[in-house]
Amino acid sequence: MAKSSRPLQVLCVVGARPNFMKIAPIMRAINHERLGLSGKLLHTGQHYDAAMKASFFDQLNIPEPDVDLGVGSGSHAVQTAEIMKRFEPVLDELQPDAILVVGDVNSTIACALVAVKKAVPVIHVEAGLRSGDRTMPEEINRVLTDQISDLLFTTEKSAAANLEKEGIATDKIHFVGNVMIDTLRFNLTDAVPSKATIDTLLECGQQSDFSRGYGLVTLHRPANVDDPVVLERLLRVLAEVGTEVPLVFPVHPRTRQRIVDSGLDSLLAGTAFYMVPPLGYLEMLGMMKDARLVLTDSGGIQEETTALGVPCVTLRENTERPITVEQGTNTIAGTDPEKIRASVREILDNGGKSGRIPELWDGRAAERIAEIIRCKLEEQHQ
Known part of the structure; x- marks a missing residue:
């Protein structure tokens, strides 16, 4: 031809x-x-x-x-x-x-x-x-x-x-x-500082003491948010974690609806577990970069936290990205409250896994x- x-x-x-x-x-x-x-x-x-x-x-x-x-x-x-x-x-x-x-x-x-x-x-x-x-x-x-x-x-x-x-x-x-890491590295210097995002999202009178750091949470997988029993179990343990370190939770609209439909939003009232609207990429990157830990069921965030050296607790029973566990900062805790508590405690007390940047x-x-x-x-x- x-x-x-x-x-x-x-x-x-x-x-x-x-x-x-x-x-x-x-x-x-x-x-x-x-x-x-x-x-x-x-x-x-x-x-x-x-x-x-x-x-x-x-x-x-x-x-x-x-x-x-x-x-x-x-x-x-x-x-x-x-x-x-x-x-x-x-x-x-x-x-x-x-x-x-x-x-x-x-x-x-x-x-x-x-x-x-x-x-x-x-x-x-x-x-x-x-x-x-x-x-x-x-x-x-x-x-x-x-x-x-x-x-x-x-x-x-x-x-x-x-x-x-x-x-x-x-x-x-x-x-x-990993092209996700291409994007992360390309935009890292433009990431919105976490303090600016927190000040924008949270009313000063409602803020916890963020001087001790914060955790970042994302939940969207159907297995976690569509089953009210699993969702309640996760929200209860996360609200408990919030007594140790404030948690910021940019909520996917579908997840927010599931929380409301299940009558679980009252669980978070008066806690240091803050549901906020979804964030743009640069805001989310800044929040992730500065977090003490991230709790997530997202595959992409497992990769990004590994690239950033930020401890990650994965709220799933498995991962399609095993390198984030073997070489990175990721720990698989599933939805078992005891495993989640133990993983968080290890991070808060000892800094969690240091990890390294995977090849290429x-x-x-x-x-x-x-x-x-x-x-x-x-x-x-x-």
Whole structure:
């Protein structure tokens, strides 16, 4: 096949909040003039509102999407099907040389399925991560996307072992590092100081003594917030932790609704466990950087705390990011109050795990990804 005179085109797909931090450095790297690539951005609209756009797209300097599918919320089946229906005509019109998907949300598997059925190469960034828990929708999305991808970029070496075990050819797999950490390093000097965020969010008369530090909490996994028994168990132990160190809890709207619907908001009244609105990326980065500890069920935050050297307690029974436990600052406590208390006590008394920065988490993963994409696509077009 003769080499085309036009730049090789990569259609990059985002759909939900976890994708935005990953796509920012990838778009910068792909569109660097020296590579001769052309990156377009498609937003499925799986998660979208004006505040989110201001706090993620604008803060991270993500370009305006070339295409916005405007799908919105729905059940997993409805959302996945709607993305596929709306994505197909766009793919037919743009005819990219490849599509690039990140992470494990519904947009990832939906767009990958449409592309592979049309013989458009699929590139998966953050491939091979496995929790071993197939009750998690994200785990299903990860496994299936990897099976139909042509080029798989991994963040840690254990991911390649997972992929090879599942029959993925080794020449498709490339260990490049972590694009989430690219974004963290790129924006660290612009992070909003935690004191400014706390002063803005909390009325002075209600504040605890933040001079002894604070903890940061995030909860959003269905297994934790959809079951009122589990949610109550977690809120009770977190309110107890709040007697030792103030906790700031930027609450996902869905989580807040579950707390209210379950009548559990009264548990937090008069405690040093503060529910606040969701934070922008730079505000969240500043809060994470300065925290004494972070308690979370987010996979991305496990990685970010490891990169920042901040002790993390994961409120899940497993993790698809084992390197954060083996090399980083992460401890798996699950939802057992005794394990959570013990993990917090270790951090408050002894500082917790010091950890180290994993290999290739150096802020240049996106550059490596773009260079490999260029080489592979040029090979295909020769």
